[in-house]
Amino acid sequence: MKALVCSELSADLNNLHFEDIELPTPGPGMVKLRMKAAAACFQDYLMAQGLYQLKPALPFTPGVEGAGEVIAVGEGVDNVKVGDAVVAGLGFGAYAEEAIVAARNVRIKPECLSFSEGAAYMSSYLTAYVALYRRAQLQPGETLLVHGAAGGIGLAACDLGKMFGATVIATASSEEKRNVLRARGVDYVLDVTKGFRDEVKHITNGQGADVIYDPVGGDVFNESCRCIAFDGRLLVMGFTSGEHVKIGTNYALIKGFSVMGVRAGEYGRRFPGRGLENNAWVDRMASTGKIKPYIGATFPLENVQDAINMVYQRQAIGKVIVTIP
Helix, strand or coil, rough: EEEEEEEECCCCCCCCEECCCCCCCCCCCCEEEEEEEEEEHHHHHHHHHCCCCCCCCCEEEEEEEEEEEEHHHCCCCCCCCCCCCCECCCCCCCCEEEEEEEHEEEECCCCCCCHHHHHHHHHHHHHHHHHHHHCCCCCCCEEEEEECCCEEEHHHHHHHHHHHHEEEEEEEEEEHHHHHHHHCCCCEEHHHHHHHHHHHHHCCCCCEEEEEEEECCCCHHHHCCCCCCEEEEEEECCCCCCCCCCCCCHHHHHHHEEEEECHHHHHHHHHHHHHHHHHHHHHHHHCCCCCCCEEEEEEEEEHHHHHHHHHCCCCCCCEEEEEEC
């Protein structure tokens, strides 16, 4: 079967190529999938550079998450069976016609979602849920400021913010992205290239945002510290700007706000019971149609590098999906 392979680390994606490989029979507790779709993620690029916290042994197949059909199960697997349509968090390995994954990371795909939508909703909405519900404890009537709002985890945060009863302010860098956010029902949409501090203060009557969701970092983080409410929560989701900044502790002291790191997967590993509850909540919302991922672009497997580049260069709107024949 055909798989994308990273055989050496590189600053770009020139280290990725396709190979025909044969996977073994799944061992105890493992499942073999016929992949149908995978979601392009920022982590894919970082992993190929050796800059992500998860560093698979070389060679490896990238691809964090996807959806497909079960074609074989190992001993002791009882949560899925051959023929089931499923979604899976693989960590790596999704950009291939077949993949082997631990059964604990495989769940039945909501019937109302296509394979592409199944690949798109898992990590985005899980990340947003852990950030807003578990970490920030966002309350009805609070104000939520979402940066990088047109990306996969950004749109998910906007959706959940509205679901939780917050006033949602979203920032984005292009009019195309801002139009998608308006159509999605966001309360206020700002042009991040023009700055946002003054507008956030105006919208909130000088109080600032109660919760700020920041996957961008850099100057966006610094400006966020100047428009956060007293007792606010600033969520560090990532650093798509490529800049890791140092916080001025005087701001945190005077304004009494908290900076919270968010790693949804690690949260589930540290608190397994809550992790199961988190996944169950997200699956229930997807199955009942209360959340639906926005897919902005689709690429065939042979053009997977273009999909990863679109995400890495911050050109994506919503999720970018790789379809696998």
